[in-house]
Amino acid sequence: MKHCGPIQVKTKCYTSAKAQRRIIQINVIQKSSQHNDPRLRLNLRLLEVFVATARSGSTRAAAERVARSQSAASSALAELEAVLGVLLFDRLGRRLMLNENGRALLPVAMAMLDQAVELETLFDAEHAAPLRLAASLTIGEYLLPALLAQWKQAHPNSRVRMQIGNTSEVIASVVGHDADVGFIEGSQTHADLRVQSWMSDELVIVASPTHALAGRTTTARQLSSATWILREIGSGTRQATDSWLLDHLGTLNVEFELDSTEAIKQLAMAGAGLACLSRHTVAGALEQGGLVEVLTRLPVARRRLAIVVGRDKRLGRAAQDFIRHCTS
Secondary structure, eight states, rough: OOOOOOOHHHHIISOOOHHHHHHHHHHHHHHHHHOOOSSSSOHHHHHHHHHHHHHHSSSHHHHHHTTHHHHHHHHHHHHHHHHHHHOEEEEEEEEEOHHHHHHHHHHHHHHHHHHHHHHTTTTOOOGGGEEEEOOOEIIIIIIIIHHHHHHHOHHHHHTEEEEEEEEHHHHHHHHSSOSSSEEOOOOOOOEEEEEEEEEEEEEEEEEOOSSTTTTBBBOOOHHSSSEEEEOOOOHHHHHHHHHHHHHSOOOOEEEEEOOOOHHHHHHHHTTTEEEEEEEEEEEEEEHHHSSSOOOOOOOOOEEEEEEEEEEOOOHHHHHHHHHHHHHH
């Protein structure tokens, strides 16, 4: 009786199906890199799965994003790697982490998918790709609504999706490709972003008209010992507030830290303490008398608001037009 050799028997009889598929995949990748096939073997479905996997870190989560089965997503990813002749991810347990090849491909793949969306909606304005924005609370709640209303009048078929959070969250959203354009109020940035200066803002200290420091010029000692109501750490307003007040007062008695500008205003109006907010956010309350500006000898605190986009991202037509709308 003829027996197969040890290596042959081990491969045929004992190697798992998953390992066999991996061996086949590596062989295909090696072969694909050794010949030049003039036929176009790359398609947008493969890139869609790749981008979804890069965002989520697994083919299971990617499959949910693109409405496919996990096996179909895994096959698509393996096919893309075979077509390109390189591996795009490092496999760390069940996690898939982009390697240098994947990081090089991601912005190109994102741009191609964005162009494909524009192409699909080229002759159907009613179903145009939405304008995806992310904005800090101050900008998203007080500055962009009027600009968006004007935009909608000029672009009635343009749909808008806007996420509102603190500056750190906006940066993460743009870097993670969940938003095309971000609006921030802090000095934070990221290596993967391009930052464009936008408009100026001013921080003001406000309080209830009944507060002990209302209606008088306060000293640094009075400000340092007062009760403060501030935004949460990570917000652009908090970053600017700390930079301004701590540099001149040394310490602050922060009793409240909130991630809601409106809640801070309500607490200040109720006499709970001093608040430091953007002048844009308190203009109405100052005019109506619910808040008063606390006079100080501190220098005026001005800052620049900014627009951020992906450094390597090709912006779609709607995003480019909206940036021009906001800056014109």
